[in-house]
Amino acid sequence: MLRIIKKVEITTKIRKVWFLMDNPMDKDKPFLYFITKTAAALSSIVMFLSAEAGITVAVIAALSFICVFMLELLLEQTKVRLMGLRITLILSLLACFFLGIIELFPLFIVLLVHLLDITVEERMFYLFLGFGLFLAFILYPPSLLSSVITVLLIVLLLYGRYLLASLKRLGELNDQHKDTIKELGDKLNDVKRLTKTLKYTTSAEERNRIAARIHDQVGHGISGSIILLEAALLVMKDDQQKAAQSIQKAIANLRTGVDEIRTALREERVEHYLIGINDIKALLEEFKINYNKSVELKTSGDLDRISLEVWTCIHDNLKECLTNTLKHSAASRFHLSIDVFQKIIKVEYKDNGTNQEEFVKGLGLEAMEERTVNAKGRCFFRKDEQGFTVTNIFTY
Amino acid sequence: MRNIWILTSINIKRHIIVVFLSLFCAAILCVILYFTGIMVVEKTTALVSVGVLDYDKSPLSEDMKRYLTQKLDYRLLENYTYDQLSMELIDKKLSIIIEIPSDFYSRTLAGNKPEVVVTSLQDYENSAFVQAYINSYLGSIRLLAAGAEGDPAVFDRMLMDYQKNDITISKNRAAEFDETEMRQKSGFINSIGFFLMVVFIISYALANLLDEDRLSGVFRRVQLTPVKPAQYLIGSGIFGAVLCGGQIIIFNLYIKWNDLNIGLPIPLVVLLMSLFSLFTICLSMTVALATKSKNAILSVIIGFSTVGCILGGAYFPIDMAPKTLQNLGRIMPQYWFMDAIRRLQEDNTAVIYPNIIILCLFIILTFLAGAVIFAQDYKKS
Numbered sequence: 001m002l003r004i005i006k007k008v009e010i011t012t013k014i015r016k017v018w019f020l021m022d023n024p025m026d027k028d029k030p031f032l033y034f035i036t037k038t039a040a041a042l043s044s045i046v047m048f049l050s051a052e053a054g055i056t057v058a059v060i061a062a063l064s065f066i067c068v069f070m071l072e073l074l075l076e077q078t079k080v081r082l083m084g085l086r087i088t089l090i091l092s093l094l095a096c097f098f099l100g101i102i103e104l105f106p107l108f109i110v111l112l113v114h115l116l117d118i119t120v121e122e123r124m125f126y127l128f129l130g131f132g133l134f135l136a137f138i139l140y141p142p143s144l145l146s147s148v149i150t151v152l153l154i155v156l157l158l159y160g161r162y163l164l165a166s167l168k169r170l171g172e173l174n175d176q177h178k179d180t181i182k183e184l185g186d187k188l189n190d191v192k193r194l195t196k197t198l199k200y201t202t203s204a205e206e207r208n209r210i211a212a213r214i215h216d217q218v219g220h221g222i223s224g225s226i227i228l229l230e231a232a233l234l235v236m237k238d239d240q241q242k243a244a245q246s247i248q249k250a251i252a253n254l255r256t257g258v259d260e261i262r263t264a265l266r267e268e269r270v271e272h273y274l275i276g277i278n279d280i281k282a283l284l285e286e287f288k289i290n291y292n293k294s295v296e297l298k299t300s301g302d303l304d305r306i307s308l309e310v311w312t313c314i315h316d317n318l319k320e321c322l323t324n325t326l327k328h329s330a331a332s333r334f335h336l337s338i339d340v341f342q343k344i345i346k347v348e349y350k351d352n353g354t355n356q357e358e359f360v361k362g363l364g365l366e367a368m369e370e371r372t373v374n375a376k377g378r379c380f381f382r383k384d385e386q387g388f389t390v391t392n393i394f395t396y
Numbered sequence: 397m398r399n400i401w402i403l404t405s406i407n408i409k410r411h412i413i414v415v416f417l418s419l420f421c422a423a424i425l426c427v428i429l430y431f432t433g434i435m436v437v438e439k440t441t442a443l444v445s446v447g448v449l450d451y452d453k454s455p456l457s458e459d460m461k462r463y464l465t466q467k468l469d470y471r472l473l474e475n476y477t478y479d480q481l482s483m484e485l486i487d488k489k490l491s492i493i494i495e496i497p498s499d500f501y502s503r504t505l506a507g508n509k510p511e512v513v514v515t516s517l518q519d520y521e522n523s524a525f526v527q528a529y530i531n532s533y534l535g536s537i538r539l540l541a542a543g544a545e546g547d548p549a550v551f552d553r554m555l556m557d558y559q560k561n562d563i564t565i566s567k568n569r570a571a572e573f574d575e576t577e578m579r580q581k582s583g584f585i586n587s588i589g590f591f592l593m594v595v596f597i598i599s600y601a602l603a604n605l606l607d608e609d610r611l612s613g614v615f616r617r618v619q620l621t622p623v624k625p626a627q628y629l630i631g632s633g634i635f636g637a638v639l640c641g642g643q644i645i646i647f648n649l650y651i652k653w654n655d656l657n658i659g660l661p662i663p664l665v666v667l668l669m670s671l672f673s674l675f676t677i678c679l680s681m682t683v684a685l686a687t688k689s690k691n692a693i694l695s696v697i698i699g700f701s702t703v704g705c706i707l708g709g710a711y712f713p714i715d716m717a718p719k720t721l722q723n724l725g726r727i728m729p730q731y732w733f734m735d736a737i738r739r740l741q742e743d744n745t746a747v748i749y750p751n752i753i754i755l756c757l758f759i760i761l762t763f764l765a766g767a768v769i770f771a772q773d774y775k776k777s
Binding site: 042045049055056057059060063064066067070071073074077 | 723726727732750753754757758760761764765767768771772775
């Protein structure tokens with residue numbers, strides 16, 4: 001049991017290390033340190049020159065340090081990164097002492113910061129850093145140039161660390177958002193699939209229901225009539241009166257059946273105004289979802305008085321108006337009102353577009369006018385500060 | 397090891413044009429060594445050209461011109477207009493222009509100093525010498541004029557006697573040098589400067605090869621075979637080393653064969669050239685791994701080659717350059733290479749270990765940079 005727990009712990013640790021290596025901060029941090037340390041090593045050449053030391057020694061020292069820093073970058077790709085990094089950093093610090101800490105002071109400090117960063121916990125980092133800097137400045141007081149370079153490098157390094165931390169935080173946030181978007185996308189797909197299934201199931205159920213009703217109410221009547229007619233055929237020669245009675249009964253049965261079919265169809269049929277208004281509602285809903293615009297529908301009066309021809313015209317005009325709203329108006333809201341009065345039907349399509357340009361009647365608006373005239377109506381356009389309005393008046 | 401060898405031989409077969417280019421470059425280096433040496437010697441030992449405008453055309457002006465050519469070894473350009481001579485002076489084909497005024501004879505005879513105008517654009521040192529020689533000559537002539545007491549016939553006779561009484565001037569060279577040795581050494585130092593440029597052509601060809609392999613999918617196909625990516629890179633590196641090695645061998649064999657005195661031991665030359673070649677091979681591989689297009693490769697390599705050679709003093713010494721520029725040059729490997737060559741030419745026993753260490757460090761640095769980029773790409777893929 002203990003072995004299993006230990007194995008799980010080790011696996012978790014390995015995963016954690018690889019996760020750390022993969023996230024942007026830990027991937028870019030070595031480069032940040034590499035650049036800062038290289039800058040510090042190159043600045044050491046200047047320090048050596050100002051101390052009137054040989055340029056050759058300075059160049060060799062700087063190049064050797066840069067090679068070690070490059071090796072550290074290479075170690076970052078291996079599994080012994082932390083151990084290797086600690087060893088190279090400690091060796092580099094010792095080399096700084098050996099070669100002359102006064103000339104290599106900026107590099108010494110940057111190396112110290114790096115060592116602290118990989119050794120000390122994040123919450124204790126700044127405390128240790130402050131203490132380390134204080135000690136270094138007290139024990140090995142640098143020259144003015146060296147101090148300026150050191151402070152500049154430290155500030156840039158810490159700012160770089162801060163930026164990387166922010167990048168990491170934002171990266172994590174981005175990942176969270178991506179997960180949420182993916183989740184919502186999956187849900188949306190589920191809902192779409194469900195809607196499709198529901199549509200199919202509903203229509204199948206409806207067909208079954210109608211079939212059952214026809215079978216129950218009409219099927220039996222027709223079957224009975226067939227039997228009666230066959231009986232009439234058998235007794236026609238012997239007993240014509242009986243045959244006539246059977247035929248009479250069959251006729252009555254069939255009439256009842258036809259009446260029942262009519263009643264059933266009347267009951268099943270949807271009122272055409274309902275088809276029309278539902279169509280309009282679906283169109284508006286689709287527009288709202290697809291383009292994230294606010295839509296509003298108001299109706300008044302008896303919609304049943306609107307003929308199918310007028311519904312078709314309203315439907316087509318609405319499509320044209322919605323397209324125009326998207327293309328030209330830059331509106332955020334669309335309003336449709338259908339008012340049925342005693343003698344007329346008034347339909348108003350209105351948006352709150354902010355387009356200041358003068359509207360020109362194009363093909364779309366002309367087609368709208370033509371459709372309205374064909375449906376025995378009239379079409380009016382109006383544009384003001386409130387937006388663009390199209391009004392249709394139909395008579396019936 | 398077998399895979400590496402196969403890859404190297406395949407690379408040689410696939411890129412035979414590059415191999416020929418490398419050999420051609422080696423031949424070019426040998427030609428440069430031969431001809432630049434001659435050019436330098438000719439330039440160094442050539443007579444100084446001086447333009448003369450003689451408005452006087454008197455026996456005295458003729459005598460002064462004779463003095464300049466026969467006694468002082470100047471090459472005089474006469475019978476030209478002032479404009480023509482000016483153009484020659486601007487083109488640096490002339491050192492100075494001497495204008496002998498029309499009253500040169502009469503003024504000298506009257507005991508006055510004539511106004512001989514000496515014009516120079518850059519060669520101020522030579523101009524000062526000529527001015528001093530003319531003053532010295534006129535000083536002697538003024539004595540003759542004083543003796544003639546303004547009588548032209550007496551003056552002419554005295555001048556003729558003066559010419560007959562030729563005073564021999566013994567001339568010694570300021571520095572003795574062997575012309576052949578100078579030609580060979582100058583040719584070598586110039587050709588080695590060109591080597592730094594030529595080796596980058598090989599470097600570019602190698603980087604291009606790696607990039608082509610990446611774009612054409614050869615690298616991906618190699619990954620599907622038992623050949624490891626590192627082996628592929630080593631194979632390409634060895635191919636680069638073969639190209640550079642061939643160049644180095646041919647160049648040094650030419651020196652050895654003709655027994656040229658280049659001023660430093662050939663093994664050291666081979667060592668330095670090999671180290672620099674290794675550096676360029678590592679650099680080309682790093683650039684090929686780091687960049688994404690051929691244009692980028694070309695820009696980086698040509699840029700580094702040109703700037704490095706100029707700052708490193710490969711084409712001309714940078715001793716006269718500002719101190720900041722000289723210090724900047726010291727971060728270039730070209731500087732340390734040329735520095736080692738120049739110091740060895742001056743003194744065969746000069747210590748060049750620091751230069752060798754620095755070149756080695758540059759090789760390690762570029763190799764590690766390439767390794768880091770390769771490791772990252774490999775991890776990503």
